[in-house]
Amino acid sequence: MAEPSTRTVERALVLLGAVCDAGSLTLADAARETDLSASTALRLLRTLEGTGFVRRDALGTYRPGLRVVQLGAQALGHESLVSLAEPALERLVERTGESSYLSVPSHDGEGVYLAMREGTHSVRHASWVGRSIPLEGTAVGAVLTGGHQGDGFVVVRNGVETDVTAIAAPVSPGGRVVAALSVVVPSYRITEAEARRIGALVAREAAALLMEPDTGTVPLTEDLTGEPV
Template identity: 30%
Template sequence: MEDRKLTVRAVERALDILMCFTKGSELALTEIASQIGLHKSTVHRLMTTLEDRGFVVRDSRSDKYRLGLKIWELSTHLSHSDDPAVLLLPAMESLRDRLGETVSLYLRDGGERIRIQAVQSNQAIRRVAQVGARLPLYVGASSKVLVAFAAESDQEEILNAADWPDTVDKDTYRAQLADIMEQGYAISIEEREPGAVAVSVPVMDHNGRIAAALSVSGPVSRLSAETLRDFAPVLKESARDMGLMISS
């Protein structure tokens, strides 16, 4: 029984290591150890195994690790038939061409949102959105959409989580969620990142549950609050079409 527990723990630690690469493409051993809270010697043993199996590669010059070809090999066998990141990409590209700004698609994963797809603006000055980025739920237009249209029990779990920051007043946040529910979209002006603005709407499935958050973002120098509000009906139209696509 003890050996089985140790084996499971080792698998969990190896997966935690691989998830570190969602925050950076190249990481040093000390960075990985710090992120997952393990001693360097323990991480080194796990990295050696992952390297032997092709899941990570170590650059001998920088002594940093990056994901290996085995990850790519696994990803090629994913089923894309019902993957919203793949299924909705053409619609996102059409929306980008129509509005001229960066389009992103987010899912909620526990107490975070993750950007599962992005179509970058073609303009010289643009908002670059990194696919795979994990962001907190207490700030940003897409975060608030994902929370506003979630089940009430999920909302309370999110707001009462131990890591909810004391600097974000829950009553104010709840009032914002009510406004978003009423108007059907959320706007953020430099809430999470200086110089960046966004407008976001929910993508609902055939059961009326939120499936994703669709957003358009760009620089504050080009997109005023009024412009973002003008974008909202266009996003809602696209989100309705996307909802039909993922429900079919």
């Protein structure tokens, strides 16, 4: 019941994390960073290297390997992203009462809804998983194409779809935007101020999506549904 976790593997994984965090790490630095003796760090890094999880450049410093990229991309491809995002969508709907979406870039300058949760208001935005959306003139598009904005979210009022206001924020681990979280609201019932509040909420959920469950939870007492209590 305790935690029969293997020390060796844990150390190797910490080491891998250190290399990926730093982007480039010398053996001595890696050993220092992880509180390992140089010989141990070397041995572990060698097996990471042999399996493609790290690689050495010409100068001998360690860098993230292709296996990491490969597995990361695979993980994103499968429904992993969707299942990771589902709780966040759930919370967004709960907090705002509005329809919430997870989208990724597809091709031809379009995006696709990968997952959604319908809002609870009887008048709500409705769409479906698999629906493609243009990246031009939409909040999701602005986020996915990476034009970074001040507050970490984008609000587009009456853009491609008239009558609705879209609020989107990027899921961007390590600086690369891989997906967007968004909330779509009928414009008539939302003010600028409320849009910004929801924006902050979406941005926080998006940022927390790929963080540890512990540090990632966002306690929020505020009620943004506008529904009678």
